[in-house]
Amino acid sequence: MAGRPRQFDEIEIIERAAEVFWLKGYEAASAEELLMAMNIGKGSFYLTFKGGKRELFEKTLEHFSKESLEKLSKGIAAAQDKLAYLKQVFYELTEDAHISKNKGCYLGNAVVEMSNLDRELQLKAGYLLYKHELEFVKIISTLQSTGAIKTNESPEILGKYLINLWNGINITKRCSGDARALRSIIDLSFKIFT
């Protein structure tokens, strides 16, 4: 294959674009701003992403989700106390809770914004969140079989319960930013497992 070589790394510019989308949302993130953050020109951009801004956003969703899922599954796999680790995953949401730089959940934000803008992307973001739910289900199954969790509720329902907690915290933290309060919500929600 011939041709002039690229001066950028595709993954890297996707990650940079994701930062902008995460901060501003899809619509409010202007093409100019995105190009600036990605540090590439219009020519290169529209050649790489034939679908323009929309395709770029879709790629950021996929990339973000993949990274996030990997981090979660590896983290759980490596953890001694898997229940504690799981709770820690939620606690981490409260760390950057200062209302000024509160970006919420990348996928959750997308579901909301795309709901009445682009059904296809809404469904995609929803599906990627569902993959996280499945990861929760897997963890819960393990915890139940080892007896670390007493609840005999089905892992599927408990997975939904957890992703719902995830979604909730990511909204609630953007209202108040009171980290302690958020942690008590998580504590309370996790009581179901004890």
Next chain:
Amino acid sequence: MAGRPRQFDEIEIIERAAEVFWLKGYEAASAEELLMAMNIGKGSFYLTFKGGKRELFEKTLEHFSKESLEKLSKGIAAAQDKLAYLKQVFYELTEDAHISKNKGCYLGNAVVEMSNLDRELQLKAGYLLYKHELEFVKIISTLQSTGAIKTNESPEILGKYLINLWNGINITKRCSGDARALRSIIDLSFKIFT
């Protein structure tokens, strides 16, 4: 006071505008679309809402919240079994759960969209949600004093727990739209009260 009389009812056009904002979000709701829904001309609009689209949106937030709070407090006041009524309030979220016409929570949506667009409106929407939280707190206090609720957790924390459930369901329902699943999340979340 002299002058030509208005041909519209301000409350009514605020409600119509709110419908559009609820469906599309703030940015994606075009001025043209809003005017069409409100059925007034640009002249009248910019005379009534000097702050333009932003002021209109702010008014919809206030109006919506007021209506919603009234409905909630009256509903609770009239209810025999207040705990059952409270749960019903959450169950109602699952009724229009079909993913196609899923608008989420008006205030929650605003918090998300305004987060990195207009801090002032984000805070306002967050505050209006907080007023709902306070309503939950009041209900829980009552339920605790009558012994209808066993949990001795503080009503404030439980209120936060409930508004967080509210926020969560409103996101989660936009991912799957499986009403039964949503109801089991609510059931599970309400177990804390029994």
Next chain:
DNA sequence: AATATTATGTACCATTTGGTACATAATTGA
């Protein structure tokens, strides 16, 4: 009836939007 006041509808506008066209540059393979 005249005037002051407020409401309405239309024409207009600067800015910003995402996106395209195209000339040029930098490679590889023949």
Next chain:
DNA sequence: TCAATTATGTACCAAATGGTACATAATATT
């Protein structure tokens, strides 16, 4: 070395954006 191919940067653009200016209409007060 010369095509063929791919990447880059710039100039450009149609459409849509929210908003303003202003002439006109309808009312209350005097």
